[in-house]
Amino acid sequence: MADLNAGDAIPGLSVTPDKYLPHRYAGASGDFNPIHIDPEFAKAVGLPNTILHGLYMMGLVARSATDIAGGDPKALKKLSVQFRGMGAPETEIVVSGTVKSVDGDTLVIDTVAAQGENQTIRNAEAEIRL
């Protein structure tokens, strides 16, 4: 894997979270904000429906970053993201990105998470030590 150079695309990943994914993520993370799990509540506060947890999508971005290091969690040193569009369950999420820089054993990648044209996470910068 160490043969990635600046400008190269990272492998990335795609996932389609099912209808109940936000419930499982709420249980795993402890974040039970009803905008993620209760359609009536979400609609009452002006959302089209329940939305995905931003930190779940950030978890997928982190997964794509550790994948570059063969799945080793300690390789990920830093991850910084901006949340933009809202993510919806039952819609494919594609995480893609490019290598920004390579310096010795440290790789910096720039990543986006999107559902179609809707970029839910932008300017995700990960520092990975191989």
Added chain:
Amino acid sequence: MAIKTEAIGKEWPTTKYEVGKEKIGEYARVIGLDNPVYFDREAAKAAGYRDVVAPPMFCVTYSAPALGPAMFDPEVGMNFAAMVHGGQEFEWGEPACSGDEITTSAKCLEIFEKDGKGFYVFETRSINQNGDEVVKGTWTNIVRGV
């Protein structure tokens, strides 16, 4: 109306969280992670970890509770109806493993207004039972129409 900034620098009481093996596995399955170091003690030890290791983003599970009182503090005065989680940064140190007792502190780093929006930036620092920092988080909430 000018944004309230008196909470800048304020710190809140720490929270404690003991990392559990099954909780790590539950989180890893939700994210779709299949590395055995998240599930199997022997595999984790063979990979050089003290015990089953938490995925990096599992840190939200033990660090977010420290932020609760900060978010709801009237001195901060965030309008939740108009708030979105705008940005997030984590910087990891010592890996968090099953059995670790992690203490997290929360602090308000910045409150400022830009383009009619309020930016509220908080920092959490999570330390394990040996005094090693496992993660530093920077949480940015954006409130429209301040």
